[in-house]
Amino acid sequence: MWVDLAITFVKILFVLAITVGFFAPVLTWVERKQSAIMQDRIGANRADILGFTVLGLFHIIADALKMFTKEDFIPQGANKILHTISPIIAVVPALLTFAVVPFGGQYTLFGKEVNLVISDLDVGLLFVFAIASLATYGYVIAGWSSNNNWSLLGSMRTASQMISYEVTMGLTIVGVLMVYGSMKLTTIGAIQEDFFRWGLFLQPLGFVMFLAASIAENKRIPFDNPEAESEIVAGYFTEYSGLKFGMFFMAEFIEMVTIGAIMTILFFGAWHIPFLSTATLIGWFDFLGTTGSNLLVMLIQVGVFFAKVIFFIWLQMTIRWTLPRFRYDQIMKLGWKILLPLSLANILITGIVILVLN
Amino acid sequence: MAYYVNRNIKMTWWERLYLPEIIKGMGITSRHFFVNLFGFVPFLLGAKKERPIMTVYYPEEQVQYPIAYRGRPVLAQNEDGQPACVACGLCEIACPAYCIHIEPSENSGKQNQYERWPDVFNIDYAICIFCGNCEEACPEEAIFMSDDCEISMLDRKQMLYTKEQLLTPVADLQKRIEFTRNMYAKWNY
Numbered sequence: 142m143w144v145d146l147a148i149t150f151v152k153i154l155f156v157l158a159i160t161v162g163f164f165a166p167v168l169t170w171v172e173r174k175q176s177a178i179m180q181d182r183i184g185a186n187r188a189d190i191l192g193f194t195v196l197g198l199f200h201i202i203a204d205a206l207k208m209f210t211k212e213d214f215i216p217q218g219a220n221k222i223l224h225t226i227s228p229i230i231a232v233v234p235a236l237l238t239f240a241v242v243p244f245g246g247q248y249t250l251f252g253k254e255v256n257l258v259i260s261d262l263d264v265g266l267l268f269v270f271a272i273a274s275l276a277t278y279g280y281v282i283a284g285w286s287s288n289n290n291w292s293l294l295g296s297m298r299t300a301s302q303m304i305s306y307e308v309t310m311g312l313t314i315v316g317v318l319m320v321y322g323s324m325k326l327t328t329i330g331a332i333q334e335d336f337f338r339w340g341l342f343l344q345p346l347g348f349v350m351f352l353a354a355s356i357a358e359n360k361r362i363p364f365d366n367p368e369a370e371s372e373i374v375a376g377y378f379t380e381y382s383g384l385k386f387g388m389f390f391m392a393e394f395i396e397m398v399t400i401g402a403i404m405t406i407l408f409f410g411a412w413h414i415p416f417l418s419t420a421t422l423i424g425w426f427d428f429l430g431t432t433g434s435n436l437l438v439m440l441i442q443v444g445v446f447f448a449k450v451i452f453f454i455w456l457q458m459t460i461r462w463t464l465p466r467f468r469y470d471q472i473m474k475l476g477w478k479i480l481l482p483l484s485l486a487n488i489l490i491t492g493i494v495i496l497v498l499n
Numbered sequence: 500m501a502y503y504v505n506r507n508i509k510m511t512w513w514e515r516l517y518l519p520e521i522i523k524g525m526g527i528t529s530r531h532f533f534v535n536l537f538g539f540v541p542f543l544l545g546a547k548k549e550r551p552i553m554t555v556y557y558p559e560e561q562v563q564y565p566i567a568y569r570g571r572p573v574l575a576q577n578e579d580g581q582p583a584c585v586a587c588g589l590c591e592i593a594c595p596a597y598c599i600h601i602e603p604s605e606n607s608g609k610q611n612q613y614e615r616w617p618d619v620f621n622i623d624y625a626i627c628i629f630c631g632n633c634e635e636a637c638p639e640e641a642i643f644m645s646d647d648c649e650i651s652m653l654d655r656k657q658m659l660y661t662k663e664q665l666l667t668p669v670a671d672l673q674k675r676i677e678f679t680r681n682m683y684a685k686w687n688y
């Protein structure tokens with residue numbers, strides 16, 4: 142029992158370290174640098190320690206220092222409690238979703254079955270979406286409690302956009318469910334050991350719609366109406382400064398990682414290398430003993446998983462720096478008139494195909 | 500609802516699908532991304548300006564300005580260390596911003612000496628507009644626009660350059676001198 146607890150603790154620490162400790166800060170740098178390189182610029186490279194700039198990586202430290210030392214400002218007439226609490230409401234769900242996200246398969250280490258997921262829920266997929274939609278409260282409360290018209294506009298846009306795209310997202314998931322027959326994210330991942338059963342091939346339309354809907358959920362360009370700089374200053378976080386602003390920022394980046402992880406599990410073969418099953422890999426490293434080979438395969442597959450996540454983050458960044466922002470009515474039109482019927486049709490076609498094949 | 504502008508754009512069915520066009524656009528941006536990703540590497544390895552891309556790491560590496568570039572005006576200094584300027588005051592008059600201040604001095608009859616020279620020659624770069632009129636007005640080839648444009652100061656008073664700061668050996672200005680001879684001969688005043 143104590144061993145299980147310790148293993149869970151280690152997994153939680155790992156997930157926190159890789160999201161809050163690694164991805165969130167590094168992505169701030171990646172976003173600046175990638176946008177610069179895509180636009181033939183050089184990007185952040187001025188912050189230096191003792192003359193070393195290391196490609197501008199010290200800008201992460203500079204940003205953090207700036208956020209820590211800035212004045213924590215609460216506007217006049219704002220609801221102080223809600224204003225303080227809403228960044229937390231926004232950032233916690235983004236972290237919570239990682240509780241059910243498997244970042245590796247099952248391995249036998251020291252005679253013990255280790256499942257690389259913090260909590261292997263039977264309704265893992267539902268849990269992800271239930272928690273992810275909770276973040277909306279954070280954004281809406283943030284806008285409302287700021288006592289600022291721009292903020293309120295931004296939060297209203299957030300609410301409407303989230304509701305519109307959650308429908309598509311949920312219906313896209315139905316297709317995935319029908320194909321795999323399970324809500325358990327670990328099972329969905331395990332099924333994709335076969336390269337030709339990757340979600341990308343079984344649900345190509347679902348993949349595209351899920352990508353669009355999840356970017357809309359994350360409120361990034363081309364769906365960044367809630368924080369449209371040129372229209373409503375900064376949307377719901379107009380009145381935020383210092384670490385609270387940083388938390389909204391962090392929520393966005395962690396959500397990017399979460400989206401990448403879920404896309405990887407549902408559509409991109411989770412932690413599997415194409416045409417290489419876990420058993421084959423363990424067979425290759427059999428000379429290391431059971432624990433040794435399992436440990437090595439575990440490291441490889443966790444690496445593969447995060448490589449795929451990084452690919453999806455790159456994809457989201459490329460989309461963000463390629464496309465212009467949609468107009469508000471275009472977003473609603475895309476959500477309700479195009480994606481919703483398409484996702485319904487997707488379910489219908491999936492159902493017919495499954496019926497015919499059986 | 501939104502205001503619709505009739506843009507007279509007829510899109511084909513393929514374009515209205517939207518997705519293929521997005522992928523095309525992302526292809527362009529990611530091509531830039533990958534080309535530049537490796538295009539910036541030669542600088543970090545020490546190579547200068549042999550890269551396929553235009554952007555330079557400014558303070559560390561600088562581009563050669565074209566000879567027609569008008570940086571800060573400087574005074575030409577002859578080989579014997581004296582300014583070529585005869586303090587005629589034409590540049591002072593030509594200057595539209597009144598940034599040049601000259602106090603002339605002249606020979607009292609000694610032989611083998613310059614007849615006239617400026618005692619004080621100040622240019623206030625805080626006022627200068629880098630128009631090049633002084634260079635054009637000068638009959639003695641004494642004032643030239645250099646290619647130096649890094650003249651920012653922390654104090655406005657430091658922007659006032661005196662004669663000693665302005666003097667630049669003629670040898671350094673040879674290219675610009677030839678350029679001005681060419682140009683002003685063609686314009687034929």
